[in-house]
Amino acid sequence: MTRPMRRKAVLAPLAASAGALALVLTGCGGGGGSTTATSFTYLINSENTMIPGQITALSENQCKAENTALPLKVETVPQTNLDQKLQLLAGQNSLPVMYAAGNAPDLTKTLDGSGNVVDFEQALTDLDALDDIEPAAISTIKALYGGKFNVLPYQYNIEGIWYNKQIFADAGVEIPQTWDELVTAADTISKTGVTPFSASGEQGWPLTRLVGDYLFRDLGADALQKVADGDAKLTDPEYVEAAAAVADLGAKGYFGQGVGSIDYDTAAQQFLTGKAAMFYMGSWILESMNDETANQIGIDNVGFMPFPAVEGGTGSIDEYPANVGLPTTMNAKLYDDKVGDWLGCIAENYGSAALQDQGTISGFKTNTEVTGVAPLTQEIQTTISESTSSVLWFEALFSTKATTTSQTNAAQLVTGAISPEEFMQLVQADLDN
Known part of the structure; x- marks a missing residue:
């Protein structure tokens, strides 16, 4: 593509703040205070x-x-x-x-x-x-x-649910558009002897992503910004509802056995070898999807769908969770x-x-x-090109401490070791400190 000559402009430096990071190091080729770069x-x-x-x-x-x-x-x-x-x-x-x-x-x-x-x-x-x-x-x-x-x-990565087309077809399952339809699909697939969802409880974040996505679909794209701004708390009933919805998937056995000890690679392998019907993950997994050795179910057998809508919610199914x-x-x-x-x-x-x-x-x-x-x-x-907005992920605006608490307790949430209320209380306590 040939573009017409562009107008060039020098961007003025932003105003320096008082107390900027006054630490010492020998130069790294950045200019050492020079206003003109030589490379x-x-x-x-x-x-x-x-x-x-x-x-x-x-x-x-x-x-x-x-x-x-x-x-x-x-x-x-x-x-x-x-x-x-x-x-x-x-x-x-x-x-x-x-x-x-x-x-x-x-x-x-x-x-x-x-x-x-x-x-x-x-x-x-x-x-x-x-x-x-x-x-x-x-x-x-x-x-x-x-x-x-x-x-x-x-x-740039968008996130959603990768699914096994053949398992869906064999179970007579259509692509879910709502959370309730997703739960129904998981129940139908479970009865065929296939694990509905593959997920890593050891890493934790593949599970907490589901909590965040539920919140965005239910309460809107600013659901967690409100928590960061202090206008809402994770312990509010409508926030606990999201944790409870994900915990319910675990209570019904939809994550299979031993989810708390499953690491990222094992979770990916479960999906790519046909042992699980669905796998929530970001588009960075495409490398494995396109690897014929790793992907034993075949690339043509992999579908991708957005996290479904929550009935009565204010969020949009077209807003994909994303990161850079x-x-x-x-x-x-x-x-x-x-x-x-x-x-x-x-x-x-x-x-x-x-x-x-x-x-x-x-x-x-x-x-x-x-x-x-x-x-x-x-x-x-193409999905990215057609999207105009996005949402983040559950811990995107959390402190490091709250992020760790969230991810290390995710497996306990879906195995029932702690209640949804307790999970949200633990994370909120770190946000409050």
């Missing part, structure tokens, strides 16, 4: 090779001119050390041009307050490139970052025309290149024709 330095966690690999590929092809003007330089740090590294570099005014934004939104918000984060809504508008970003991805980012579009969606993985941002203090050229080129080309080269989905639109993509992957890409 397009990208700092990312060493575990992630996909994104820097794709940016490197762009630098040798679609973004070759931008790379000549401002050469790409990739630097890495272990993810466990990422937050500390970012804080140290910010204190030294040495953050690179582009960097992984940290393991929690709060750090990005702090860096934003000290003028180290680009306002991408403004920058991409100035570059006539805002339309290169999927609206659903922007919705997810704004929900995570206090209404601001300040990270880039190199990774470990996001990336840019340094507002080093943003100039050359960096803007890079941003515009990435926005225009990354979505198509990542889908074509790696079969991975991002929050960038696919602006050129992509061939040879697995049908299920293309289906999910």
